[in-house]
Amino acid sequence: MVLQDLGRRINAAVSDLTRSSNLDEKAFDAMVKEICNALVEADVNIKLVASLRTAIKRKVNFKELAPGVNKKRVIQKAVYDELVELVNPHDKAFTPKKGKPNVIMFVGLQGSGKTTSCTKLARWYQARGFKSCLVCADTFRAGAFDQLKQNATKAKIPYYGSLTQTDPVAVAREGVDKFKKERFEVIIVDTSGRHRQEADLFNEMVQIQEAVKPDDTIMVLDASIGQQAEAQSRAFKDSAGFGSIIITKTDGAAAGGGAISAVAATRTPIVFIGTGEHMLDLERFQPQAFISKLLGMGDMAGLVEHVQSLKLDQKDTMKHLAEGVFTVRDLRDQLSNIMKMGPLSKMAGMIPGLSNMMGGMDDEEGSLKLRRMIYICDSMTDKELDSDGKVFTDQPARMTRVAHGSGTSVREVEDLLTQHRMMAGMAKKMKGGMANMQKAQGVMGGGNKAQQMAAMQKRLQSMGGAGAGRGAPDMNALMKMFGGGGSGGMPGMGGMGMPDLGGMDMGSLMKMMGGGGGMPGMGGGGRGRR
Numbered sequence: 001m002v003l004q005d006l007g008r009r010i011n012a013a014v015s016d017l018t019r020s021s022n023l024d025e026k027a028f029d030a031m032v033k034e035i036c037n038a039l040v041e042a043d044v045n046i047k048l049v050a051s052l053r054t055a056i057k058r059k060v061n062f063k064e065l066a067p068g069v070n071k072k073r074v075i076q077k078a079v080y081d082e083l084v085e086l087v088n089p090h091d092k093a094f095t096p097k098k099g100k101p102n103v104i105m106f107v108g109l110q111g112s113g114k115t116t117s118c119t120k121l122a123r124w125y126q127a128r129g130f131k132s133c134l135v136c137a138d139t140f141r142a143g144a145f146d147q148l149k150q151n152a153t154k155a156k157i158p159y160y161g162s163l164t165q166t167d168p169v170a171v172a173r174e175g176v177d178k179f180k181k182e183r184f185e186v187i188i189v190d191t192s193g194r195h196r197q198e199a200d201l202f203n204e205m206v207q208i209q210e211a212v213k214p215d216d217t218i219m220v221l222d223a224s225i226g227q228q229a230e231a232q233s234r235a236f237k238d239s240a241g242f243g244s245i246i247i248t249k250t251d252g253a254a255a256g257g258g259a260i261s262a263v264a265a266t267r268t269p270i271v272f273i274g275t276g277e278h279m280l281d282l283e284r285f286q287p288q289a290f291i292s293k294l295l296g297m298g299d300m301a302g303l304v305e306h307v308q309s310l311k312l313d314q315k316d317t318m319k320h321l322a323e324g325v326f327t328v329r330d331l332r333d334q335l336s337n338i339m340k341m342g343p344l345s346k347m348a349g350m351i352p353g354l355s356n357m358m359g360g361m362d363d364e365e366g367s368l369k370l371r372r373m374i375y376i377c378d379s380m381t382d383k384e385l386d387s388d389g390k391v392f393t394d395q396p397a398r399m400t401r402v403a404h405g406s407g408t409s410v411r412e413v414e415d416l417l418t419q420h421r422m423m424a425g426m427a428k429k430m431k432g433g434m435a436n437m438q439k440a441q442g443v444m445g446g447g448n449k450a451q452q453m454a455a456m457q458k459r460l461q462s463m464g465g466a467g468a469g470r471g472a473p474d475m476n477a478l479m480k481m482f483g484g485g486g487s488g489g490m491p492g493m494g495g496m497g498m499p500d501l502g503g504m505d506m507g508s509l510m511k512m513m514g515g516g517g518g519m520p521g522m523g524g525g526g527r528g529r530r
C-alpha cells in the first residue's frame with residue numbers, strides 16, 4: 001500500500017462514518033479499527049498503532065460528549081491530531097544560517113538515495129539564496145564521484161572530489177577547507193554507503209565528523225525499510241550524538257508510513273522526505289502538512305513555498321497583462337513555467353481536494369503535450385512570438401512551416417494559436433481584472449503573507465477543507481475565493497490530458513500567494529475545443 005492509498009483508506013473510513021446517519025459508538029469503533037488496520041498494513045509499529053487507538057478513543061468519549069457537541073468535528077479533529085502526533089518527532093532540526101559556512105554531512109546505507117538527496121538538498125538551499133556546494137567523500141564505490149559530478153553539473157552546483165585519493169577523510173577535509181575559503185554557505189559532504197555493515201559505516205562517519213566538524217549530520221533512510229527504520233535511526237542517533245534524517249522514496253514505498261512513524265518515535269528530527277527521482281522531488285517534512293496532504297486536504301503553505309522557490313520569471317507577462325496584452329511569447333513563457341513546477345500530480349496534492357479530482361491523470365502525457373507546444377513556439381520568429389498571433393491568419397503557409405520546424409502537425413499549431421487567441425482575449429478583459437485581483441488579495445487579509453495564509457486556511461476550513469475539517473472542499477467555492485470567477489482559463493487543457501482544475505484560476509492563486517506573478521488562466525474554466 002503506497003502512502004497515497006493509506007491516506008485514501010483513512011479518509012474513506014472517516015468520511016463514511018461522518019456521512020452516515022447512524023453515528024453511534026459501534027460505527028465509531030469500526031472506523032477506528034479500519035484506520036488501525038490500514039496503518040498496520042503500512043508497516044506502522046503495532047505499539048504505536050495501539051497508542052493512537054487509545055488516544056482517539058479517549059478524545060472521542062461517546063459517553064461523555066455533551067448532546068450539543070458536533071460529533072463529526074470532534075472525530076475528525078481527534079483522528080487528524082493523533083495522526084500528526086504519530087509522525088511528529090517533536091525535535092527541532094538544525095537550520096543553516098546565512099553569511100557563514102554550514103557544513104552538512106550525509107551518511108546512509110548503500111542505495112538509500114544519499115547521493116541523489118545531497119544534490120537535491122544543495123539545490124534546495126541554492127534556490128533559497130544560499131551559496132551551496134557538494135563534496136564527494138565516497139571513495140568506496142567506484143563511480144560515486146562520477147554520479148555526484150553528473151548530478152551537480154545538471155543542477156549547476158559547484159563540487160569537489162578526487163579520482164585518485166582513496167582516503168575519504170582526506171578528501172572530505174580538503175573539500176570543506178577549499179569551499180570554506182571560497183565563502184560557501186552550505187557545504188554538503190557525501191560519504192560512502194555500506195551494504196549492511198553498519199559498524200564500518202558508523203566508524204567512517206565518526207572519523208569524517210572529526211575531520212570536518214559538521215554542523216549537522218543527516219542520515220538517509222529508504223522508506224521501504226518500514227519500521228526497521230527505528231533501529232537504524234536509534235543506532236545513528238547514538239553514534240552521531242545528534243543529527244537529522246531524510247526519508248527517501250516515499251513516493252513508491254508501501255511502508256513509508258511505517259518508516260516515518262518509526263523515526264518519529266525515536267525523536268530524531270525528519271528534515272526532508274524524498275518524493276521522486278527528480279531534483280525537485282524533495283519536500284521539507286512538517287507533520288501537519290504531511291498529514292493534511294496524506295488525507296487529500298492539501299498543503300497550501302507548501303505550494304506557496306514551492307512556487308516562490310522556483311523564481312518564476314513573470315515580469316514581462318505581468319507588465320503585458322496590466323496593459324491588457326498577451327503575446328505568443330507570453331504563452332510560451334507560461335508553458336515553460338508550468339513545466340518548471342514539476343509533475344502536475346504533485347502540484348495537485350498540495351491543493352485541497354485536487355488530487356482526488358486528478359485520479360488516474362497521466363503526468364507524462366500532459367508534459368509531452370506541453371513540450372510540443374513549447375517546440376511550436378520555439379519554431380516561430382521573434383516577430384511572430386511578440387505578435388498577437390494574427391500574422392498567421394494572414395499567412396497560413398507560416399503555420400505549415402512552423403509545424404515542420406517543430407516536428408508537430410498544422411492542427412497542433414492551429415490549436416495553440418486558438419488557445420493563445422482566447423487567452424489574449426482574456427488578458428484584454430484582465431486589464432480591469434488586475435485591480436479586482438488585488439482587491440481579492442486585500443479581502444484575504446491585506447499585504448501580509450502570513451495573514452493571507454491564515455485567512456485562506458480559515459476559508460478552507462469553513463468549506464470543510466484543511467485544518468480541522470476533512471475531505472475535499474468545493475472547488476467552485478475555492479475558485480470564487482481565489483477571485484478567479486471562472487473567467488481565467490487555458491482553454492483546451494482538459495482535452496490535452498491536463499487537469500481541468502475545476503474552474504480554478506491559478507493566476508489568481510499565484511498572485512495571491514505573493515509570488516510576484518500570475519499565471520494567466522492555467523487550468524481555468526475553459527473547455528477543450530477538440
Ligand SMILES: Nc1nc2c(ncn2[C@@H]2O[C@H](COP(=O)(O)OP(=O)(O)OP(=O)(O)O)[C@@H](O)[C@H]2O)c(=O)[nH]1
Nearest residue numbers: 110111112113114115116193248249274275276277
Ligand atoms: N523514487 C525515488 N527514487 C529515489 C529517491 N531518492 C533516490 N532515488 C533513487 O534511488 C537510487 C539510489 O540512489 P543513490 O543516490 O545513488 O543512492 P546512494 O545512497 O548514494 O548509493 P551509494 O552511493 O551506493 O551509497 C537512484 O536510482 C535514485 O534515483 C526518491 O525519493 N524517490
